[in-house]
């Protein structure tokens with residue numbers, strides 16, 4: 001690709017390390033950035049740096065946040081007596097888009113997968129139990145994936161929480177088996193949340 005100057009080739013190489021971006025797309029993006037107004041190019045560069053410097057995990061629910069507590073945890077209109085447990089921030093975003101949930105979250109940071117060496121200590125299950133013990137929520141809704149790992153994680157959590165006497169439910173109806181929550185459409189997600197069942 002030596003028909004481009006080195007600085008363009010460098011950016012193409014960087015962009016093509018991003019997921020879903022092949023060399024052709026990277027080339028198109030690099031040329032777009034080159035021809036875009038200077039302030040747009042600067043905004044892209046500074047937004048990436050700001051993201052990396054500022055975004056951390058919410059001290060309570062482990063959602064991505066610019067502040068110590070995320071927007072949801074800091075919102076007094078959210079019902080903090082209902083905790084929805086998800087695997088990752090994208091799953092939380094999918095539930096938020098559906099508008100079907102007004103409680104707060106707990107982001108595990110993955111799912112149990114003994115085959116891959118991921119046990120309860122590798123994800124934030126201990127933190128969830130500590131939260132539940134400390135705050136005694138009314139209900140814990142488990143919204144992990146419907147694949148084997150997601151189901152195993154849901155069972156593990158519910159088995160441990162049952163003793164506490166707290167209502168534990170699982171979103172189910174409508175979410176396809178083996179499905180990743182983040183790809184579920186809004187209407188399906190609303191139905192899944194409304195149709196949750198007790199364990």
Ligand SMILES: [Zn+2]
Nearest residue numbers: 058061070073
């Ligand atoms: Zn939070």
